Amino acid sequence: MDIKQNIFVAVDAVVFGYSSAQGLSVLLIKRKNEPCKGCWALPGGFVRNGESLEDAIYRELHEETAVKINYLEQLYSFGLPTRDPRAQVVSVTYFALVRPDAFEIKANTDAQEAQWFALNNIKKLAFDHHDILEVALKRLRGKLQYEPIGFELLDKKFPFSELENLYSSVLNRPLDRRNFKKKIMKYGLLDQTDEVQKHQGSGRPGKLYSFNEKKYFELKQRGILFEI
Amino acid sequence: MDIKQNIFVAVDAVVFGYSSAQGLSVLLIKRKNEPCKGCWALPGGFVRNGESLEDAIYRELHEETAVKINYLEQLYSFGLPTRDPRAQVVSVTYFALVRPDAFEIKANTDAQEAQWFALNNIKKLAFDHHDILEVALKRLRGKLQYEPIGFELLDKKFPFSELENLYSSVLNRPLDRRNFKKKIMKYGLLDQTDEVQKHQGSGRPGKLYSFNEKKYFELKQRGILFEI
């Protein structure tokens, strides 16, 4: 190739996790290199030669956070020449969801630390990572309403109230328990198990449900998508 | 920067146009350089140093097609190391719509020719441009149903049947004229003008409507989006 391009390609991910105690949380790493050494930032890094974008983000997530990713999709590409002070860096960003049991993390190569932050407790972030987070949140809110993506943030088996709390907290509005259940159950995507919730403090324990992926793919095939 | 990255960044655009005669069409250019010299391809090219992604795609579209773009949004980024035989090229792709009067084009720098192709008449395309087109079509179909994006493909003033044909042909299903009109009019986004269609062959001329952007932004502000 006879062109002289001084542009680098990076990948970054917005990884969301959820628990009813903490609400929606984002996984951040503390940068151990300049620029912005010590700042919190989205996990990510430069793509290696010969590596696909997806491979790159999986590798970086593994190196930096060792968190088990449950859902991943591309989010948006950011390319303002000024977004990184070192050089022009185009960042292809990803949107990821993890299950509650992934709230255990360990820090590695590129980061001195990786840590979950509740959404309403986010510090200043490095580079334009705040903008990226904003776009990711918008995507999450949007998708939650027309694809059954919420299940990817919950355990394989969960009480119904957990799903309702997730929706209510991410969408930032109260939901009517009865109507919400009717809407969800209408699609036949949830199987009721014979188990109930254990030790949740006080109150009646809820029955546990599981997401039926097979029925989901059937519905998707027929082009019928779900809507809250 | 102390990393050695041999990855290039390009931008490509899927530009859609529509006329009731031709249906949905895509703007392609004939490549005048290797690889794949002479093949049809999406307009696009390499990002220049210090240039943003958006600037790059506008520049390329101007250089290669001189078509007036009416709507532009980022689509997806493609980065498989094998997608370009010369080198690893990450392509950030865009999705664009033009009005019918832009069906006049002129070829320039990078292309010997730029030309509109009806969707059902697309040849083999260079690189992975078929995949890109696929993604763009999916995005168009999706957006058409929950954002009033169809107007961006029509003249400022258009007869109602034009809008209906657009929807019907892009979504690939028949629509009931009366119900479709009710649904659209419900949002109050269309103003009826006092003009009627001219010389459209035979039959009664239709009244012309125009899209009311002001009301659209009001609705959007209130978070109410439109649904077909």
Added chain:
DNA sequence: CCAAAAGTGTTGGTAGTACACCCATGA
């Protein structure tokens, strides 16, 4: 027995769908 959370049905309003005839124009 008290507090806390889970479970459950009915009703009224609204929006969606199905459907057919008349009107204005050009040839």
Added chain:
DNA sequence: TCATGGGTGTACTACCAACACTTTTGG
């Protein structure tokens, strides 16, 4: 006057939103 496409209303159905009391458990 005929062919072509534009314009319009109603009735039925299905979905949505609003709403409150009972049940199960732990303390």
